[in-house]
Amino acid sequence: MEIIRTVREMQRWALEEKRKGRFIGFVPTMGCLHEGHLSLVKLARSRSDLVVLSIFVNPIQFLPGEDFSRYPRPVERDESLCLESGVDVLFYPDSAQMYAPDHSVIIEETLLSRGLCGATRSGHFKGVTTVVAKLFNIVIPDVAVFGQKDAQQLRVIQRMIRDLNIPVEIIPGPIVREPDGLAMSSRNRYLTPAERQDALCLRRALDHVEKCIQEGERDVETLRKELAGVLDRVPAVRVEYIEFVDDETLQPVKRVERLVLVALAIRIGLTRLIDNTVLMTRQD
Ligand code: PAF
Secondary structure, three states: OEEOOOHHHHHHHHHHHHOOOEEEEEEEEEEOOOOHHHHHHHHHOOOOOEEEEEEEEHHHOOOOOOOOOOOOOOHHEEEHHHHHHOEEEEEOOHHHOOOOOOOOOOOOOOOOOOOHHHHHOOOOOHHHHHHHHHHHHOOOOOOOEEEOOHHHHHHHHHHHHHHHHOOOOEEEEOOOOOOOEEOOOOOHHOOOHHHHHHHHHHHHHHHHHHHHHHHOOOOHHHHHHHHHHHHHHOOEEEEEEEEEEEEOOOEEOEOOOOEEEEEEEEEOOOEEEEEEEEEEOOOO
């Protein structure tokens, strides 16, 4: 496995491999890798000749007061995991490589990024779209894989690709869960054992809504109350949002018909966690 730290070298490598006709798969990450990331590497591998994984804790997608400085950076462990999972190139730039001191160009998606996480993390998605566009220009991938756990991020990036005609195919990777149902996330590390136990209410709440759907309930207000009831049973949980939105437009819906994304954000102690599922119904 090669480790590349500069933009210039990464671009040179990518252009050279493309000249040889190689297909490049890309997994952008902020490191602190877990099984979820490794499943994205596997997906990228199945669709390409070479896999590039980037690790960059992107300062411009964190808001003031968020966890940028304490975001876990287990460098050696991440490198070993990349090696073991067959990554061909680990792109590991520092901030000076990624942002000129007077950088002044931002890419902003203005519709899908407004609600859900965008409502409380204003400016977060401009940071994401800007860094992802930059990474696409540096790694020059044919396909890029993004996890479904960050459902809004995935849809915002798909919209950016469409609207800016970026020639990269986006492949969604399914949510990977711990055996007890907790969605894998680098931020799970912040949880104390008691908080981790409390965090299982996310999966319980989503399971409960799926059960309600199977039993025929379609009214979103009723489903929202059912879901909130499960979360409310855990005193340590503060609900940030419970949203039922159209899976494509991310606009709120009143009834569950066709594909509806149920997205949750909660806080437990100092940790913010998100989870989601897509509800599928046959048209009534
Ligand atoms: O999902 C993430 O880890 C980040 O938002 C991403 C896509 C790597 C951009 O910094």
